[in-house]
Amino acid sequence: MSFRTLLVATVTAALSLLPVAGATAQRSGLISRTKLDNGLEVVVAENPAVPLATVLVAVRNGAFTQDSAEAGLAHLYEHLLFHSFRRDPSAFGYEVSKLNGRYNGTTNHEVVTYFVVVPSKHVDSGIKLLGRLLEDAHFSNGDLKDERPVVLDELQRDESDPEGLLARQVDRALWGESWPRKDVGGDSVSLQGITPEQLKQTYARFYVPNNAALIVTGDVTPDRVLAAARHHFGDWKRGADxxxxxxxxxxxxxxxxxxxxxxxxxxxxxxVVALQGPSVRTDPAATYAADALFEVFNDPGSPFQRRLVDAGPFQSVTGHYLTLDHTGPIELRAKTTPAHAQEALLKLLDELDNLDMLDSVTDEDLAIAKKRREVTTALTVEQTAMVAPQLALWWSSAGMDYYLTYDDRMNAQTLDSLRQFARAYVAGRPRVIGVLGAPTVVDALAAWLRAGARKTTP
Known part of the structure; x- marks a missing residue:
């Protein structure tokens, strides 16, 4: 799951930050899981290195639950839940400050999270605070009037950035009719149409304990967390699926x-070249192979980098796959100069059309990627505040069992596994090509494409 670098604090971050596979419970023995009688999953990851704790509630909500009239609803709801606490926009922040902590919320494709980071001695109070936030939601027209402009401003900032605008247009084209269920941020039309009644319906349907997880990481113990979870979340009423x-x-x-x-x-x-990748539910084997292939692809010493960057027309080129339950995207993103735009596009498309050949890739490249993954894992686990949001993403999209066996599955990948993935999802598959450049460069490239002056087709 190339969920790489975490923390999804804004819509833009939610679209680009991906969790790295952490140390597994089987290897570290420091992750415990329990399910309360009301269906709430409690996940605890111990790390006493720093006297801090992250307390997070994850809800299976997000862009994937939205229809065409609801794009951006999950993200707007996330903003409003903090805003409506005790019917006072500043109340939640004030309570967190009394704990010497900080807080945030994130909205992603398949999960919404709310979390506080506090000194570990205040972990019980952090759990209590989030319990009150989740169980006592109230919304008014005034709340919506106050917070909707904030979300619209985030959206406008993202779209004012040329790179962000390109990403959004490519994504919209990639997903077609399914775009509303991939559109975390929404648009001005959909956001303006959201009503308090829709917010209440979202809470009633999705914000139930049997559709949520309490994830606590850091300098904590499972017994203490579980006791606090039962006390502060035990009365949260189970809802329908x-x-x-x-x-x-x-x-x-x-x-x-x-x-x-x-x-x-x-x-x-x-x-940018984007393709529809595998679903972790329907083709889990391909998700591991995708991660392994792009680990090799992105390695500075790999044959891909040598051909495309060291001896090629690119300044940089990277690829990734985002593991999702409901079809994850594959994306290649590259930088080149105006003078090399045509050559670069040809070379990248040719590379993708022949990706299943794994030209010059060896078992040694897989071994190098494995070593890099182990180092990244170790560094990530040391950043205790990062672990809880990562676990939330895994929990919602792939499940904790997937997470706990991730390292073993990745270590079992072979060159044949990578070839099968590339053949099924990349080589010769439908794709969306996006190019951002100066108007003169883009006009010349468009004329060149229309004239058929290329060796491969988009």
Missing amino acids: PFADRPIPPVSPRAGSAAILLGKDVLDVTI
Whole structure:
């Protein structure tokens, strides 16, 4: 799950930050799991290195639960829940400050989180505070009037950035009819149409303990956390399965390829190639192979980097796959110069069309990627505040069992596994190509593409 670097504090971060696989419970013995009678899952990851604790509640909500009229609803709700605490916008922040802590909320494709980071001696109070936040939600027209402009401003800031605008246009094209269920931020039209009644319905349907997890990490013990969880979350009433009468429809597959050329006042040329990848539910084996392949692809000494960057037209090129329950995206993102735009696009597309060949990739490349993964894992685990949001992403999209066996599964990947993934999801598959460059560069590239002056088709 190339969920790499975490913490999803804004919509932009939610779209780009991906959790790294942490040390598994089987290896470290420091993760415990319990389910309360009301269905709330309690996950505790011990790390006494620093006297801090992160207390997080994760809810299976997010973009994937939205229909066409609800894009951005999950993110707006996240903002409003803090805002409505005790019917006082500043009340939650004040309570956290009394604990010498900090707080935040995140909205992602398949999970929404609320968390506080506090000195570990205040972990019980942190659990109590989040329990009150989740169990006593109230919304008014005034709350919505206050917070909607904040979310719209975030959206406008993202779209004012050329890179962000390119990413959004490519994503919209990639997902087609399924775009509302991938659109974390929403748009001005959908956000303006959201009503207090929709917010109340979201709370009633999704914010139930049997659709949530309490995740506590840091200098804590499972017994202490579990006792506090039972005390402060035990009365949270179990609800109906949110998806029983409203199942999530399958993602619409792309029938063909498309290209988006965006002319803006920029110096370099950005090339993005996006494809629909596997679902962890329907093809879990491919998700491990995807992560392993892009670990090799991104390694500075890999054959891919040598061909495309060291001896090629690119300044940089990276690839990743985002593990999701409901079809994760595959994305290649590269930088080149205006003079090399045509050559770079040709080389990248040729590389992708032949990715299943794994040209010059060896078992040694897999071994090097494994070593780098182990180092990254060790560094991530040391950042105690990062672990809880990572676990939330894994819990919601892939499940904790997937997380706990991730390292073993990754270590079992072979070159044949990588070839099978590339053949099924990348080589010759429908894709969306996005190019951002100066208007003159984009116009020339568009004319070149229209003239058919390329060796491969988008």
